[in-house]
Amino acid sequence: MAPISLILSFFLFISPALSTNSEGNALHALRSRFKDPTNVLQSWDPTLVNPCTWFHVTCDSxxxxxxxxxxxxxxxxxxxxxxxxxxxxxYLELYMNDISGKIPKELGNLKSLVSMDMYQNKLEGEIPKSFANLKSLKFLRLNNNKLTGSIPRELTTLSDLKVL
Known part of the structure; x- marks a missing residue:
């Protein structure tokens, strides 16, 4: 039987790979929703454990x-x-594309988000109230879309927000 320290070391070694793989899975799921006529996403290979080698993706240390x-x-x-x-x-930079549909409320889970630029697309519906959870957000650019409704009052709690 393997000693506990060996098993623990194994899990500590693979845990960063597991977390990045879940990010890779999320990005690949996003890619599957997109039409990409100019192949800007061709490097997004789901068989790679680490999405940090993909073009248009930046990772930390x-x-x-x-x-x-x-x-x-x-x-x-x-x-x-x-x-x-x-x-x-x-940083979520999706500006000046043809992205349509509603803005997912799950974007409110991105607690480290500093900047969200999704202007000049075809997004519709309302700005999710969950954006009030984005306490680090400084820049929120959603102009030139097909959004409806008013700006959620909850966004007034974002004290770092500089540009809306």
Missing amino acids: NNHVIRLDLGNSNISGTLGPEVGQLQHLQ
Whole structure:
């Protein structure tokens, strides 16, 4: 029987890979929702354990996805709840594309988010009230979409928000 310390060491060794793999799974699920006529997402290979090698994805020193740069990439499709699984994400850049549908309320789970740029798309519906959970958010750009309703009152609790 293997000593407990050996088993514990094994789990400590693979735990970063497991967390990045879940981020890779979330990004791959997002990719499957997009049409990508110019192949900007061709490097997003789900068989790689680590999405940090993919183009348009930036990671920190712990291999956590902190930035998604797909602004002006000629992609279309919809956003899904899987984006909310990128718990270390700080920058979400999806501006100037043809992304449509509603903004998933799960984006409110991105507690480390500093900037969300999704302007000039075809997003519709209301701004989710869950955005009030984004206490680190400084920049929220949603202009030039097909959004309806008013800006949620809950967003007034975001003391760091500089641009709305």
